[in-house]
Amino acid sequence: MTMPLPEKNQTVTHIFLFALFVAxxxxxxxxxxxxxxxxxxxxxxxxxxxxxxxxSLLLGxxxxxxxxxxxxxxxxxxxxxxxxxxxxxxxxxxxxxxMALAAGLAYGVGLPALRLxxxxxxxxxxxxxxIVYIVFNEFIGLTGGPSGFGEIPPIHFFGMEIxxxxxxxxxxxxxxxxxxxxxxxxxxxxxxxALRAIHDSEKAAAGVGIDITRAKVQIxxxxxxFGALAGSLYAHFVTFINPPPFDIFFSIKVLMMVVIGGIGxxxxxxxxxxxxxxxxxxLAFLEDFxxxxxxxxxLAIVMFSPDGxxxxxxxxxxxxxxxxx
Amino acid sequence: xxxxxxxxxMVGVCAVTLLGSAQAADKEPYRIGALFAVTxxxxxxGEPERNTAEMVKDMINASGGINGHPIELFxxxxxxxxxKTVVAAKKLINRDRVLAIIGPSTSGTSMAVVPxxxxxxxxxxxxxxxxxxxxxxxxxxWVFKVVPGDDLAVRLMYDYMKKQGIKKAAIMxxxxxxxxSGRGQLNKLAPEYGIEIVADETYGPKESDLTAxxxxxxxxxxxxxxxxxxxxxxxxxTRNWKQLGxxxxxxxxxxxxxxxxxxxxxGAAEGVICPVSRIVIANRLPDEDPHSPVVKRYKALxxxxxxGEVSVFGGHAWDxxxxxxxxxxxxxxxxARIRDYLETLQGFVGNNSIFNRSPTDHVGLGKDAYVMVVxxxxxxxxxx
Numbered sequence: 001m002t003m004p005l006p007e008k009n010q011t012v013t014h015i016f017l018f019a020l021f022v023a024x025x026x027x028x029x030x031x032x033x034x035x036x037x038x039x040x041x042x043x044x045x046x047x048x049x050x051x052x053x054x055x056s057l058l059l060g061x062x063x064x065x066x067x068x069x070x071x072x073x074x075x076x077x078x079x080x081x082x083x084x085x086x087x088x089x090x091x092x093x094x095x096x097x098x099m100a101l102a103a104g105l106a107y108g109v110g111l112p113a114l115r116l117x118x119x120x121x122x123x124x125x126x127x128x129x130x131i132v133y134i135v136f137n138e139f140i141g142l143t144g145g146p147s148g149f150g151e152i153p154p155i156h157f158f159g160m161e162i163x164x165x166x167x168x169x170x171x172x173x174x175x176x177x178x179x180x181x182x183x184x185x186x187x188x189x190x191x192x193x194a195l196r197a198i199h200d201s202e203k204a205a206a207g208v209g210i211d212i213t214r215a216k217v218q219i220x221x222x223x224x225x226f227g228a229l230a231g232s233l234y235a236h237f238v239t240f241i242n243p244p245p246f247d248i249f250f251s252i253k254v255l256m257m258v259v260i261g262g263i264g265x266x267x268x269x270x271x272x273x274x275x276x277x278x279x280x281x282x283l284a285f286l287e288d289f290x291x292x293x294x295x296x297x298x299l300a301i302v303m304f305s306p307d308g309x310x311x312x313x314x315x316x317x318x319x320x321x322x323x324x325x
Numbered sequence: 326x327x328x329x330x331x332x333x334x335m336v337g338v339c340a341v342t343l344l345g346s347a348q349a350a351d352k353e354p355y356r357i358g359a360l361f362a363v364t365x366x367x368x369x370x371g372e373p374e375r376n377t378a379e380m381v382k383d384m385i386n387a388s389g390g391i392n393g394h395p396i397e398l399f400x401x402x403x404x405x406x407x408x409k410t411v412v413a414a415k416k417l418i419n420r421d422r423v424l425a426i427i428g429p430s431t432s433g434t435s436m437a438v439v440p441x442x443x444x445x446x447x448x449x450x451x452x453x454x455x456x457x458x459x460x461x462x463x464x465x466x467w468v469f470k471v472v473p474g475d476d477l478a479v480r481l482m483y484d485y486m487k488k489q490g491i492k493k494a495a496i497m498x499x500x501x502x503x504x505x506s507g508r509g510q511l512n513k514l515a516p517e518y519g520i521e522i523v524a525d526e527t528y529g530p531k532e533s534d535l536t537a538x539x540x541x542x543x544x545x546x547x548x549x550x551x552x553x554x555x556x557x558x559x560x561x562x563t564r565n566w567k568q569l570g571x572x573x574x575x576x577x578x579x580x581x582x583x584x585x586x587x588x589x590x591x592g593a594a595e596g597v598i599c600p601v602s603r604i605v606i607a608n609r610l611p612d613e614d615p616h617s618p619v620v621k622r623y624k625a626l627x628x629x630x631x632x633g634e635v636s637v638f639g640g641h642a643w644d645x646x647x648x649x650x651x652x653x654x655x656x657x658x659x660x661a662r663i664r665d666y667l668e669t670l671q672g673f674v675g676n677n678s679i680f681n682r683s684p685t686d687h688v689g690l691g692k693d694a695y696v697m698v699v700x701x702x703x704x705x706x707x708x709x
Contacts, residue, residue: 033420044412146501146505147436147455147502148433150436150439150440238411239440240439242407244433245407280409281412281416291364
């Protein structure tokens with residue numbers, strides 16, 4: 001399933017070109033009134049990309065499924081929200097605390113859960129997600145319960161308050177690009193190769209001396225940390241949180257982003273996040289039938305291109321090359 | 326000559342028609358945005374709201390618009406999802422350049438939009454229920470609300486209980502946002518009415534038997550039971566109350582205000598007392614009630630057009646649309662002046678009640694937004 005890996009220098013060039021593209025995008029959107037709000041949509045694309053990148057590492061490279069990513073997303077959001085509003089701490093402290101808490105949770109849950117396989121692992125992570133969701137709803141004194149809480153302060157960067165959409169756009173995409181770079185580095189490193197070995201055959205991987213449990217837990221922790229980072233950024237952008245955005249359906253949506261984009265490709269996770277976030281906007285003109293069209297498009301992608309958008313893209317490129325020669 | 330006269334007449338008619346149509350086209354439409362949870366878990370709110378808003382828009386446009394300007398309504402489905410609502414609100418403000426926003430339907434999505442409209446300086450009339458949407462006013466400069474808060478329902482209920490000589494009450498509430506909010510107000514306001522809370526039981530939204538809680542309450546010497554929940558538990562508690570033959574009255578929240586609940590309780594609901602919105606008892610409203618014309622008209626129009634029973638929720642959209650229409654008629658397409666008009670709105674008769682807003686109250690409703698009723702012979706009877 002995994003894609004052939006490009007040279008390392010090539011990766012840096014790709015990220016650089018992608019960063020340039022992202023940097024000019026708001027100015028392109030700004031040309032027309034009809035597309036000016038796409039900058040807001042792109043903020044959510046970045047947030048979704050960060051959490052999808054984490055799951056892509058786990059699912060695409062280590063072959064471990066998780067239906068509990070929304071829990072990490074929520075942990076990040078609530079940690080940031082509570083620490084900044086109740087204790088008046090800096091959002092940066094909130095973000096770090098959220099990531100640390102998610103790392104601890106991922107370690108604690110991952111150690112027993114990642115010994116499970118297939119459906120059992122899916123069930124375990126699903127249960128974890130539901131427990132965290134219940135905590136958000138029931139620990140009213142801490143989380144505000146079902147009504148949530150607001151007035152989460154914006155992030156300050158070198159004394160500059162980042163509260164405009166454009167400012168936040170550049171901040172959140174900087175994070176998304178750093179996450180992309182880290183993820184691609186993990187893939188190219190020794191742990192990344194170990195993960196792909198586990199993905200293909202756990203027995204063979206163990207045979208060549210890979211500590212399977214450790215490798216799996218490590219990558220689960222990374223995916224949790226990315227999820228928490230995305231959640232914290234969400235909290236500081238929307239400035240209000242309540243439990244619904246962190247429910248099981250969001251976990252499934254993240255899984256869809258990874259699958260639609262292309263399992264086994266970090267770039268695919270970004271593509272999938274972009275498609276699933278933008279598609280409802282493009283289909284809005286269908287009014288009551290938009291949900292139907294949304295379902296049909298996703299179904300068609302999975303049916304006709306099981307390796308997702310990245311697979312579709314590389315096949316189209318291949319055809320074009322064949323025509324040339 | 327005759328011919329020339331005819332031709333001249335024709336030309337004249339054409340010219341007048343052309344001029345007339347040109348004049349109508351000159352009047353730019355007033356753009357209004359709406360955020361409703363048309364699909365998803367809160368569609369029971371969003372769908373009647375969307376239907377009502379569209380209906381009101383058609384009514385206004387059919388009668389010549391507002392000072393000749395037709396209304397253009399942009400409705401987006403929020404699915405009760407905060408992320409979707411935030412994007413849709415930005416879309417309404419940046420792309421559709423709306424003058425004002427109606428909705429969102431739920432409290433959570435309304436709270437997510439509050440900072441956006443305050444920053445963009447776009448007036449918004451929320452259809453959410455939470456008290457936090459409209460207060461504190463200093464932080465809600467551009468936000469208004471049409472749904473009466475739980476505090477008003479509790480006050481009306483306590484008023485009535487006090488008159489009945491009730492001194493000790495036992496509270497039961499469901500552990501959802503609805504129940505938590507009601508429970509908070511019940512506990513907070515009880516001392517003001519000289520009522521002592523002798524039991525405070527909570528239960529889950531899927532509870533199918535509440536005899537344990539009721540048995541416990543029976544031993545506390547309470548004069549009345551107050552249950553604050555929505556959905557199946559309010560029917561369960563009614564049945565259990567009858568089955569156990571508890572001799573003290575059962576009060577329910579305004580969530581009980583649907584004929585369906587009386588039917589589901591199968592006769593056990595006789596004697597249940599609750600506050601309800603006027604739309605629930607539209608047919609029984611006396612003609613001298615000042616709300617009577619609005620409520621009856623809305624009910625007739627809605628049920629005629631959509632062939633379904635009218636709901637309290639659609640009434641919120643009706644009130645919001647007509648308040649906005651009144652503002653546009655008075656001050657024209659200017660966001661700041663629309664806001665000022667909404668803030669000082671006086672004597673507006675809506676489905677919810679008569680609105681009297683002020684710079685310190687962005688809701689503008691009193692406890693007469695509800696009416697106390699009792700279930701009698703399988704229907705509602707108004708209590709004096």
